Amino acid sequence: MKRDVKGTTRVCGLIGNPVHHTLSPAIHNSLNDITDTDMVYVPFEVNEKDVETAVKGALALDILGMNVTIPHKSAVIPFLKEIDPVAEKIGAVNTLVRTLDGSGFRGYNTDYTGLSRSLREAMVDVMGKSVVILGAGGVSRPAAFLAASEGAAEIFILNRTIERAEKLCADVNSYVGKAVAKPLELGRYSELPDGRKYICFQMTMVGMYPNSGNAVIEDPDFYRKIEIGFDAVYRPLNTKFLQLCKEAGAKCISGLKMLLYQGVDAYEMWNGIKVKDSVCSKLYGKLLGELMEGKSIVLTGFMGSGKSSVAQRLCEILGYEMLDTDAEIEQMQSATISTIFREQGEGAFRDMETEFVKELSEEGKKRIILSVGGGLPIKPENREYLKKIGTVVFLKARPETVYERVKGDKTRPLLKSDDVLSKIKELQEERRDIYKAACDLEIDTDNKSIDLVANEIIEQML
Structure with missing residues (x-):
C-alpha cells in the first residue's frame, strides 16, 4: 500500500556511503504498512567529513532514529549522548535511538543482536567451538564479540592487515578476560590448526554484487576445515564463499537474516513495539523479492x-x-x-x-x-x-x-x-x-x- 505522509509522520533513515543499494527501506517501510505506523524510512548518503553534521542535523530535524552503515559505524560514536555498553565494547554503532529526554541519540549495535538471532534460528551454537572470522572491519567486530561472549573455545581473526586483526583480538580478549582471540594474516590461512572443524564468519565485502564471482579465500583445502559457513554478504544470496562451503559439505547461512533481524531490532526500539515472528517471515520473503x-x-x-x-x-x-x-x-x-x-x-x-x-x-x-x-x-x-x-x-x-x-x-x-x-x-x-x-x-x-x-x-x- 502507498502510505500517506502527514504532518504527524515521523522520519527514520540510514546514513552511510554508499547507501543506494540498501534493502533497509524495504524492511522498515513494510513494517510501517504491516503495523500501521505513521513513519517513513529513507536513506541518506553522507560523506565521511559530514558525519558530525549529519548526526546533529538529524537531531535538529526531529528525526526519530537512524541506522548507520559503512564507513560510519565508529565515526558516529563521538557525537552520541549515550552508548549501549555492548556497542561501546564493540566500538561500532549501527542504530541511533533518541534519548528519553530527546536531547541526543543513544547508540546500539543491532548487528550483534541480529547476528545472534540469525544463528539461533539456524540452530548454530558456538559454545566450545573453534571459530574463524574473515576480516577485522566494522561487521567483524560484533561477530568476534558475540563468539567470545557465547563461549567459543578459540577465535582466529584473519585479515589482510595484521595490525587490525591484532587490535580486534586485543579488544575481544580484554572484554572476556582471557586470550581466546588470535590474529593471523589472511594469506597464512593454511596455518590454522588441523584436526578440528571451524565455524567460519565471512565478514568482508568480497563477493558482493557486482563482483559476485570472488571469494576472499578460494583454496578448496581451506573450506574442507569448515563445518558451518556464514556470509555477511547477502547480494547475491548464494555467494562464491557459500558455494565453496557447500561444495565442501558445510552448512551454509546467508547474511540476509542478519540484515532482517538487525533492522527489526532497531524498529522495535524506535517505536516501542514487538514484531511477531510471522511478520518477520513475511519481511524475509519481501527481501527475497527485492533481491x-x-x-x-x-x-x-x-x-x-x-x-x-x-x-x-x-x-x-x-x-x-x-x-x-x-x-x-x-x-x-x-x-x-x-x-x-x-x-x-x-x-x-x-x-x-x-x-x-x-x-x-x-x-x-x-x-x-x-x-x-x-x-x-x-x-x-x-x-x-x-x-x-x-x-x-x-x-x-x-x-x-x-x-x-x-x-x-x-x-x-x-x-x-x-x-x-x-x-x-x-x-x-x-x-x-x-x-x-x-x-x-x-x-x-x-x-x-x-x-x-x-x-x-x-x-x-x-
Whole structure:
C-alpha cells in the first residue's frame, strides 16, 4: 500500500556511503504498512567529513532514529549522548535511538543482536567451538564479540592487515578476560590448526554484487576445515564463499537474516513495539523479492509436476501475485477446460493459451508467479512470450511420480486412456525437449517437499 505522509509522520533513515543499494527501506517501510505506523524510512548518503553534521542535523530535524552503515559505524560514536555498553565494547554503532529526554541519540549495535538471532534460528551454537572470522572491519567486530561472549573455545581473526586483526583480538580478549582471540594474516590461512572443524564468519565485502564471482579465500583445502559457513554478504544470496562451503559439505547461512533481524531490532526500539515472528517471515520473503528485483517466475512442466502447489508457496514466501493459465482461461470462458476441449476442441484451447500469454507478456507485469498448462510451451511463439514474462522454470518429475499425483483426477482431458501410465510416458517423451528448450532453470521435484522446491527455485534465481 502507498502510505500517506502527514504532518504527524515521523522520519527514520540510514546514513552511510554508499547507501543506494540498501534493502533497509524495504524492511522498515513494510513494517510501517504491516503495523500501521505513521513513519517513513529513507536513506541518506553522507560523506565521511559530514558525519558530525549529519548526526546533529538529524537531531535538529526531529528525526526519530537512524541506522548507520559503512564507513560510519565508529565515526558516529563521538557525537552520541549515550552508548549501549555492548556497542561501546564493540566500538561500532549501527542504530541511533533518541534519548528519553530527546536531547541526543543513544547508540546500539543491532548487528550483534541480529547476528545472534540469525544463528539461533539456524540452530548454530558456538559454545566450545573453534571459530574463524574473515576480516577485522566494522561487521567483524560484533561477530568476534558475540563468539567470545557465547563461549567459543578459540577465535582466529584473519585479515589482510595484521595490525587490525591484532587490535580486534586485543579488544575481544580484554572484554572476556582471557586470550581466546588470535590474529593471523589472511594469506597464512593454511596455518590454522588441523584436526578440528571451524565455524567460519565471512565478514568482508568480497563477493558482493557486482563482483559476485570472488571469494576472499578460494583454496578448496581451506573450506574442507569448515563445518558451518556464514556470509555477511547477502547480494547475491548464494555467494562464491557459500558455494565453496557447500561444495565442501558445510552448512551454509546467508547474511540476509542478519540484515532482517538487525533492522527489526532497531524498529522495535524506535517505536516501542514487538514484531511477531510471522511478520518477520513475511519481511524475509519481501527481501527475497527485492533481491530478485521483482522479476516474475513462470513454472512449466508436465501435469502433476507440482506447478500449482509450488506457485502458491512461492507467492506466500515472496508476496507475489499468482496466475494460472488454465484458471484464467476457465474464468474468461466461463467453462471448464474439459468443457472447452469437448465443445470447441484442443486447437481452440491452445489458441486461447497463446492469446493469454501474449497479452501478459505485453503488460510487462512484475512480481507474479505464472503456472502454465502442460501443453502450452509446445507452440514456439508461446515459448517466446514466456521468456518475456519472467524466468522460466521447468519442474521435472518421473512418470511414476506424475501417475501417483494425478491418477485420481478425472478432469484432465489428455489422460482419458485405458493405460494412464503409458500415456504419461508417451506425452513426457514427446515434450521433454520442448520443456528444456523453453526454460531457464530445471528443478527436479521427485521426493521433494513443496517448500524444498520453492526454496531451490529462489536460491537458483539469486
